[in-house]
């Protein structure tokens with residue numbers, strides 16, 4: 001059974017389309033990513049999937065439940081990690097988990113599950129600490145643990161690692177991989193390419209409320225971008241790129257102070273650069289960021 | 303999830319965990335909360351009642367303290383339930399995002415509104431009980447018939463919690479609550495027969511006062527506490543219930559829009 005089936009999903013605010021005809025088919029056990037700049041409509045899409053806001057148009061089922069009509073029954077089987085850690089500041093770590101469980105009607109015999117989740121979040125010894133005393137990484141882990149209290153089939157995460165330091169991010173990634181290995185379906189939004197590339201089996205790149213590309217990360221790169229990239233930074237490099245470089249490249253992108261040259265084969269470019277040893281450059285493989293830049297443009301969003 | 307344009311709330315027992323969440327927090331902060339809730343009404347009862355009671359002696363053929371005690375029970379429920387459903391509920395809705403957060407669990411806006419109203423009513427009734435106990439110990443209460451006041455306290459609490467929830471639902475910020483206190487609650491407190499009988503008011507004003515929920519609450523509670531049989535119980539009950547029910551429907555409707563846009 002398809003976990004999320006959305007057809008022509010749309011949401012308007014004040015006549016402005018924030019989500020504009022999104023189709024989704026997410027299969028069990030998959031980790032699906034919504035990748036897009038700020039304001040692309042990722043959170044709004046998730047809120048519709050969860051039945052928290054009514055779509056302006058479109059059809060939607062999640063875990064076989066029509067949404068938003070049967071959203072309550074659906075949410076009993078789903079775990080949600082919201083964009084900001086919405087933990088209860090009046091409670092300790094343990095109380096947060098217990099109270100959250102009570103919202104699901106889980107109270108009798110929930111103790112062992114709560115202990116297990118405290119272990120999952122690596123918060124042993126902090127059960128009695130207030131939320132204010134936790135670091136950002138701990139809070140995010142607690143948010144994740146809380147979302148798992150009802151043993152959900154589907155876990156929905158809105159920017160799960162935004163604002164975390166690299167160690168804390170690794171920690172969350174590790175746990176998300178564990179969830180996927182358990183056979184749970186994951187949907188996450190992110191604007192970190194690295195996160196999308198590492199975690200997601202399949203991605204939809206969204207911009208302006210529409211899906212502009214969809215597929216496996218590697219396929220997306222192969223489909224939209226030449227495999228070799230040269231990054232040229234600084235005056236001399238930039239000038240070389242605009243002239244000799246561009247003639248040898250298949251395509252170029254001007255990103256502020258950096259010139260990106262794309263090529264199917266970079267051997268000629270590298271040979272030419274070998275003859276100009278003063279020019280600094282970086283040669284790398286194409287990645288999702290290149291796809292993202294190509295499909296959504298370079299304008300700063302906020 | 304209810305459609306945004308659906309009028310009536312959909313009641314469900316799922317409101318209980320919302321109520322219990324607030325109860326858990328309240329238990330932690332019991333001491334300062336109890337002081338805040340009972341300090342003021344008890345001051346009114348004893349200081350105001352003592353000083354003023356010596357001036358007026360009897361009111362409606364009862365000692366002034368007995369008259370005042372039943373009024374203070376009602377006004378204390380009103381104030382406690384209102385404060386909870388205004389400031390504390392707004393904090394949970396707005397500052398702490400507790401409600402938005404609850405919506406990620408299998409809870410709906412309707413459950414949250416009902417749970418919050420039920421909790422504010424609980425707190426209100428609790429303050430009413432505390433004052434009833436003190437008033438009984440001080441000898442201002444006639445007899446065991448006063449036990450009938452207990453269910454009435456919950457009803458009064460529900461009524462004023464629902465009314466306050468309407469204000470919370472439309473409030474842009476905390477400052478907005480001042481309007482409600484200044485324009486609604488304080489005039490109601492002074493015009494509902496808490497401190498002096500409605501019969502002392504000019505006829506037109508008394509006529510308006512009879513329409514106020516607090517006046518109708520007092521009209522039931524005072525006879526029960528002073529050992530007489532209340533008159534027109536059904537009428538007074540209907541007024542209190544009507545205010546509460548209308549406010550509950552309206553608050554739910556507005557909050558659905560506010561939280562689920």
Ligand SMILES: Nc1ncnc2c1ncn2[C@@H]1O[C@H](COP(=O)(O)OP(=O)(O)O)[C@@H](O)[C@H]1O
Pocket residue numbers: 013018036037038039040041042043044045563
């Ligand atoms: N409740 C709302 N009312 C009006 N506009 C909204 C509302 N929620 C989101 N928007 C607008 O919709 C757009 C998409 O927002 P969002 O879904 O949060 O994007 P993302 O999560 O991709 O950053 C933004 O321009 C935002 O301002």
Ligand SMILES: [Mg+2]
Pocket residue numbers: 042043044083158
């Ligand atoms: Mg977002």
